[in-house]
Amino acid sequence: MVGGGAREHTLVWKLAESPKVKEIYAAPGNAGTARLAQNLDIKSEDIGALLKFARDNRVELTVVGPEAPLAAGIVDLFLANRLHIFGASQAATEIESSKVFAKELMQRHGIPCAASASFADFAQAREYVQRQKPPVVIKADGLAAGKGVIIAESIEDAEKALSSMMEGRSFGAAGEKVVIEEYLHGREVSFFVFTDGRTVVPTVPACDYKRIHDGNRGPNTGGMGSFSPPPFFNPALGHIIGQTIMEPTVLALADEGRSYKGVLYGGLMITNHVPKVIEFNARFGDPEAQVVLPRLRTDLVDIMLAVIDGRLEQMNIEWSEEACVGVVMASGGYPGTYRTGFPVSGLEDVDAEVMVFHAGTRVSPEGQIMTAGGRVLTVAATGRDLAEAREKVYRNISRIRFEGCQYRKDIADIK
Numbered sequence: 528m529v530g531g532g533a534r535e536h537t538l539v540w541k542l543a544e545s546p547k548v549k550e551i552y553a554a555p556g557n558a559g560t561a562r563l564a565q566n567l568d569i570k571s572e573d574i575g576a577l578l579k580f581a582r583d584n585r586v587e588l589t590v591v592g593p594e595a596p597l598a599a600g601i602v603d604l605f606l607a608n609r610l611h612i613f614g615a616s617q618a619a620t621e622i623e624s625s626k627v628f629a630k631e632l633m634q635r636h637g638i639p640c641a642a643s644a645s646f647a648d649f650a651q652a653r654e655y656v657q658r659q660k661p662p663v664v665i666k667a668d669g670l671a672a673g674k675g676v677i678i679a680e681s682i683e684d685a686e687k688a689l690s691s692m693m694e695g696r697s698f699g700a701a702g703e704k705v706v707i708e709e710y711l712h713g714r715e716v717s718f719f720v721f722t723d724g725r726t727v728v729p730t731v732p733a734c735d736y737k738r739i740h741d742g743n744r745g746p747n748t749g750g751m752g753s754f755s756p757p758p759f760f761n762p763a764l765g766h767i768i769g770q771t772i773m774e775p776t777v778l779a780l781a782d783e784g785r786s787y788k789g790v791l792y793g794g795l796m797i798t799n800h801v802p803k804v805i806e807f808n809a810r811f812g813d814p815e816a817q818v819v820l821p822r823l824r825t826d827l828v829d830i831m832l833a834v835i836d837g838r839l840e841q842m843n844i845e846w847s848e849e850a851c852v853g854v855v856m857a858s859g860g861y862p863g864t865y866r867t868g869f870p871v872s873g874l875e876d877v878d879a880e881v882m883v884f885h886a887g888t889r890v891s892p893e894g895q896i897m898t899a900g901g902r903v904l905t906v907a908a909t910g911r912d913l914a915e916a917r918e919k920v921y922r923n924i925s926r927i928r929f930e931g932c933q934y935r936k937d938i939a940d941i942k
């Protein structure tokens with residue numbers, strides 16, 4: 528397992544359920560994966576060291592959680608060395624790593640998305656933005672850890688954002704090119720599919736919460752909570768998303784010689800019942816994976832091997848009808864500066880049916896679990912409906928403590 532967040536802990540937990548799995552390594556993992564796997568002191572971007580480890584230890588299946596190693600070409604490297612790996616190739620990952628590529632692909636193939644234009648020249652970008660009606664959405668082209676998107680409420684703010692990205696390099700090289708797009712109103716949903724490049728099989732939809740504070744206030748984060756399924760979702764909408772977005776995108780990538788294998792993540796806005804793409808990602812979402820994977824009934828190893836071998840058509844993937852809610856516990860100060868190294872207490876007081884997925888945690892030499900990152904834990908539970916799952920999470924989350932801990936109180940609080 529490549530990665531060290533709560534998404535990766537969830538994947539390790541799910542993989543460990545498979546009778547096919549004998550031993551798991553996590554690189555670098557966290558205190559949660561350490562219970563199910565052997566953590567390795569290898570960073571998830573160090574694809575050379577990962578290759579060496581996988582070869583030396585005859586690893587039979589490698590699963591990639593985050594985007595950085597995919598964008599660095601880990602899948603191509605492993606395949607060239609005849610190793611089994613679950614994830615998208617470098618060329619296919621451009622659907623996430625270059626917003627300009629993703630937009631142009633959608634435009635070439637008629638996939639519904641926000642109207643937009645791409646620019647490498649500041650003067651031209653400014654001229655375009657001056658002709659738009661606010662709000663205007665400005666996106667850095669490259670990977671910016673979820674922070675490269677600015678929603679400008681006025682043309683003046685839009686010009687400032689362009690200037691800081693393109694002239695001030697506020698996102699480094701990621702902002703050399705920008706996409707300027709129309710603001711989509713509606714409900715946002717994260718829609719994941721498994722695909723082997725031909726067959727596309729949906730998972731269950733989820734919603735996440737990007738802002739730090741209750742009521743969707745404050746700065747954006749990596750994600751503060753999630754739930755599945757969204758109450759506004761129905762099978763007809765899922766069908767439309769498959770037919771108009773996910774399947775055409777997989778076919779488009781195959782047509783352009785970038786066959787996509789793995790999990791494709793559609794970040795969608797449902798605008799007047801019409802789904803449109805906000806962005807694609809080449810992996811599971813975090814914290815969405817923490818509420819999607821607990822609903823999976825089918826052996827995840829079987830699914831991954833079918834994806835790798837191009838046999839997904841033969842798989843029957845089953846999901847539980849239950850709802851799942853996940854709430855992220857973060858360090859005080861996150862997503863700004865925060866301190867780490869505080870002991871986490873109360874983990875043993877959590878009800879057995881409640882899942883605690885670790886992100887920024889480590890085990891001290893004395894065996895104590897310590898905070899080690901911005902997002903520390905995702906506490907998740909399933910229930911007959913969202914209300915029941917939510918109640919279980921919040922009843923348990925207050926038993927877990929660390930200095931400065933913050934979490935949102937309104938996750939899945941749907942009126």
Ligand code: AMP
Pocket residue numbers: 641664666673674675676708709710711712715737794805806
């Ligand atoms: P992204 O990194 O592209 O997912 O953008 C981050 C967040 O900005 C999204 O999850 C949306 O909430 C918001 N966003 C991005 N693009 C748009 C858009 N065209 N219209 C409305 N909201 C958007």
Ligand code: GLY
Pocket residue numbers: 673735749750808811812813814815
């Ligand atoms: N939850 C948003 C992401 O994983 O990109």
